[in-house]
Amino acid sequence: MAQVPKSVQKLIEAFERLPGIGPKTAQRLTFYLLNAPREEAENLAKAALEMKEKTTFCSVCFNIGESSPCNICDDAARNQSIIMVVENPLDILALDKTNFKGLYHVLGGVISPLENIGPSEIRIKELLPRLKKGVVDELILATNPTVEGEATAMYIQRLISPMDIKITRIARGLPVGSDIEYADETTLSRALEGRKEY
Numbered sequence: 001m002a003q004v005p006k007s008v009q010k011l012i013e014a015f016e017r018l019p020g021i022g023p024k025t026a027q028r029l030t031f032y033l034l035n036a037p038r039e040e041a042e043n044l045a046k047a048a049l050e051m052k053e054k055t056t057f058c059s060v061c062f063n064i065g066e067s068s069p070c071n072i073c074d075d076a077a078r079n080q081s082i083i084m085v086v087e088n089p090l091d092i093l094a095l096d097k098t099n100f101k102g103l104y105h106v107l108g109g110v111i112s113p114l115e116n117i118g119p120s121e122i123r124i125k126e127l128l129p130r131l132k133k134g135v136v137d138e139l140i141l142a143t144n145p146t147v148e149g150e151a152t153a154m155y156i157q158r159l160i161s162p163m164d165i166k167i168t169r170i171a172r173g174l175p176v177g178s179d180i181e182y183a184d185e186t187t188l189s190r191a192l193e194g195r196k197e198y
């Protein structure tokens with residue numbers, strides 16, 4: 001019986017572990033690289049390693065950056081009294097193109113019972129000490145307008161409501177089920193301006 005070489009099998013398996021990549025795509029990517037010039041495989045491997053070596057999670061907001069605290073948390077010119085809660089670092093990339101100049105908090109996911117992700121699997125408890133300092137007076141919940149994103153926003157709202165902090169949710173200008181990271185600047189600006197008390 002014909003077998004693929006072990007090294008090929010290993011790469012297929014590595015691709016399969018990536019989110020959103022099934023066995024077929026993993027095979028396609030592997031055979032693409034098998035036929036591509038050596039340089040292309042090298043660039044991919046190098047970029048992945050370099051990213052791991054040069055980036056770190058900010059110890060304050062859990063954004064990715066090349067330093068901790070990240071350049072956003074470290075920027076004294078930003079409004080320290082307002083924190084926007086987002087699902088992942090790519091959301092910051094999109095939202096920071098709007099004129100929002102407060103701080104962020106990256107959850108690193110959403111509550112999803114179907115995927116066994118509970119509140120303790122994402123960075124909710126890490127948010128609490130940031131709110132206890134008495135500096136923050138508004139928390140904007142900017143999770144995606146999906147079922148999980150709404151459930152996560154609701155969970156945080158319940159948790160924070162005993163504290164004396166205004167809680168807002170970005171407006172529904174965003175299409176339901178869509179992702180903040182892919183939304184355009186105008187839509188995001190409108191969603192932010194139209195935020196409502198939660």
Ligand SMILES: [Zn+2]
Nearest residue numbers: 058061070073
């Ligand atoms: Zn930070």
